[in-house]
Amino acid sequence: MLIYPHINPVALQLGPLAIHWYGLTYLAAFALFMFLGHRRLRHAPFVQLSGAAAWSRRDVEDILFLGVVGVILGGRLGYCLFYKPGYYAAHPLEIFAIWQGGMSFHGGMLGVLASVLWFAHSRQRPWLQVADFVAPCVPTGLAAGRIGNFINGELWGRFASPDLPWGMVFAHSGSLQPRHPSQIYQFLLEGLLLFVLLWLYARRERLPGQVAAAFLFGYGLLRFVAEFFREPDSFLGLLPLGMSMGQWLCLPMIFGGMALWWWAQRRQQPNPSF
Structure with a gap:
């Protein structure tokens, strides 16, 4: 059994200015996107385009x-609408108080x-082409964000067996029972x-929309699994069918990714039936 180390969320204090680890993880996420976006320019079909259709480093910066x-x-x-719609309907000005926390991945x-x-x-580009370009550059940013969650000691997991070696x-959290370090699970999975x-999937040229579809399906599935180990939001608890809000929000991603991949495959057939 491990003990959460109580990491100071402030990485650097310069007089009245406090630089938080969570903010640094966001910067790391943006830097990783820029690096991977430049690498993505070497992948088909983007490296094959020329003329007005050619992709450039400026495009990566603008997308970022x-x-x-x-x-x-x-x-x-999304957080205000999905998780606390009643509260923010009664306190609309607090929607802008982002320093108080409250962000939704979905x-x-x-x-x-x-x-x-x-x-x-x-830019008069096919939107699926843009989505396919962006999709492989996103997960490293998600990983950085989960490291920030762990440093902040937030979004901890559900209770774990005392025999679990990495139970923390x-x-x-108000309890001395070991929990799953779900932030680390999500860092590793999604x-x-x-x-x-x-x-690896995107390194080879795919049909338009299939890389974006793989992201939707992959993230939705892996997040759905991780939610079994993550403590549900205290103000929501578990929803119908014993699923968390995160799991319910993942279902459209899973089915949407499957539908988009199927549609991308079908539209390449010479005589589609729809």
Whole structure:
């Protein structure tokens, strides 16, 4: 049994300015996206395009900027709508109090989708091509975010067997019983494992939409599994069928990814039946 080490969330204090580890993990996520985006330019079909259709490093920078805006706005609005709609309907001005915490991955994903659509429209590119470009660059950012969750000692797991060697006590959770370090599970599953699988899958040219579909399905499935070990939000608990809100929000991703992959496959057939 391990004891959570109570890491100071402030990485550096410069007078009144406090630099938090969580903020640094966001910076790491953006830097990783930039690095992987430049590497992605070497993959088919992007390396094969020429003329007005060619991709450049400037495109990566612009997608990153729009993606950051989408993550912040979508993540915050998603949390307010998915997790505490009643509270924020009664206190609408607190929607803007992002320093108080409260972000939703699924809302952030919708924000990124909106930024992808905007970028595709403004650059007159197929939106599925843009989504396929972005998808393999996302999981490392998710991994960085889970490290931030662990440093903050938040989003801990459900109670674990005392015999579990890596069971961890989060004393500030109000219990001295060991829990699953679910932040690390999510770091390994939806972060590192998803990145490796998706990056290898995307190195070969795929049908338009299939890389994005693989991300939707892969993240939805791995997050669904990880939620079995993560403590549900105290103000929600478990919802119908004994599933958490995170699991319910993953179901559209899983089925949406399957549908998109199937549609991408079907639209390449000479005589589709629809």
